[in-house]
Amino acid sequence: MKKTFKILTIIGSPHDVKSNTRALIEDFVEEISQKGLELEHEIISLGRKKIDPCRGCWNCTYERPCPINDDLTELKSKMIDCDMLILGSPVYTNQVTAQMKAFFDRLFTWCHIYPLLGKYSLSAVTTGNDGQKETAAFLEKMLATYGTMSFGSIKSMGAFTSGFFPWRNEARKKNKKLAQKVANTILEKKIPPPRKIQRSIFKVMKNKMSGIHTINCMKYGVPAGQPNPLKAKVKLINYLFRKMNISDKQIEKMAGYLPFELSWWRDRNWLGAKSLKQIMNQPVPNEFDVKKRLLQL
Numbered sequence: 001m002k003k004t005f006k007i008l009t010i011i012g013s014p015h016d017v018k019s020n021t022r023a024l025i026e027d028f029v030e031e032i033s034q035k036g037l038e039l040e041h042e043i044i045s046l047g048r049k050k051i052d053p054c055r056g057c058w059n060c061t062y063e064r065p066c067p068i069n070d071d072l073t074e075l076k077s078k079m080i081d082c083d084m085l086i087l088g089s090p091v092y093t094n095q096v097t098a099q100m101k102a103f104f105d106r107l108f109t110w111c112h113i114y115p116l117l118g119k120y121s122l123s124a125v126t127t128g129n130d131g132q133k134e135t136a137a138f139l140e141k142m143l144a145t146y147g148t149m150s151f152g153s154i155k156s157m158g159a160f161t162s163g164f165f166p167w168r169n170e171a172r173k174k175n176k177k178l179a180q181k182v183a184n185t186i187l188e189k190k191i192p193p194p195r196k197i198q199r200s201i202f203k204v205m206k207n208k209m210s211g212i213h214t215i216n217c218m219k220y221g222v223p224a225g226q227p228n229p230l231k232a233k234v235k236l237i238n239y240l241f242r243k244m245n246i247s248d249k250q251i252e253k254m255a256g257y258l259p260f261e262l263s264w265w266r267d268r269n270w271l272g273a274k275s276l277k278q279i280m281n282q283p284v285p286n287e288f289d290v291k292k293r294l295l296q297l
């Protein structure tokens with residue numbers, strides 16, 4: 001049986017059907033569907049969901065449940081199950097809305113583990129007349145951080161107040177070509193071209209996780225099946241710790257930093273990887289249940 005392609009759109013607008021950002025995305029998805037792609041499109045407006053701001057307790061990184069009980073689990077589950085994630089936001093004072101930012105903050109651990117690795121994605125931004133570039137860049141960064149493969153950003157100005165979007169037709173025309181490219185790429189089961197930001201995010205993440213792994217190994221030894229830390233790295237860390245007078249207690253705390261994320265990287269055998277492409281081509285180990293791990297927090 002042919003599988004329906006699932007697109008999930010999450011919009012940071014407080015508005016639902018009146019949202020300009022929703023209109024921009026709906027037009028785009030309609031263009032995609034004209035290429036014969038059988039798809040299901042669900043749109044969720046964060047303004048219609050309860051997503052409280054992060055309380056900064058760090059529970060999630062220690063594999064302890066989040067103290068907030070709201071709609072986040074439902075959204076997480078939908079993101080894990082979709083084939084393509086569209087993140088959209090209106091520009092509010094030069095950035096995404098507070099609702100969108102709260103949503104990202106609550107997905108703190110997701111910033112270190114490529115939870116949506118290999119899924120297609122797109123970002124969308126509407127605005128009166130400015131702020132679209134930085135807002136789109138931020139959404140693109142988050143999509144890359146989650147491991148998705150983005151087709152880029154669709155943006156429109158001339159969306160003055162919600163429901164008053166005189167530039168709408170112009171935006172649809174402008175985005176038609178990209179929509180066709182998206183549809184073809186999906187139908188041909190190809191991946192969008194790599195982006196520079198993906199490379200820099202991989203570097204940052206790999207450095208962070210292998211740094212924690214190294215300090216951990218220095219303190220407790222190398223766990224079976226895990227790579228030996230680089231000798232040069234151990235030497236450098238020892239040198240820095242001495243120079244900065246880092247105490248044993250502080251080292252112990254650093255070794256225990258981001259344990260949820262470290263076990264993710266270790267159990268997926270990512271610590272020896274040299275590129276994002278390499279981890280994308282690596283199969284998920286049989287005993288590693290992505291959804292269960294992501295939903296337990």
Ligand SMILES: Cc1cc2nc3c(=O)[nH]c(=O)nc-3n(C[C@H](O)[C@H](O)[C@H](O)COP(=O)(O)O)c2cc1C
Nearest residue numbers: 013019020021090091093094128129130159160162
């Ligand atoms: C609180 C608030 C802040 C806004 N800030 C900006 C801004 O900095 N620059 C701008 O050009 N438009 C700004 N706008 C206009 C919205 O970005 C624009 O109307 C958008 O299309 C609304 O999208 P929505 O209907 O999906 O909520 C702002 C609107 C509101 C309500």
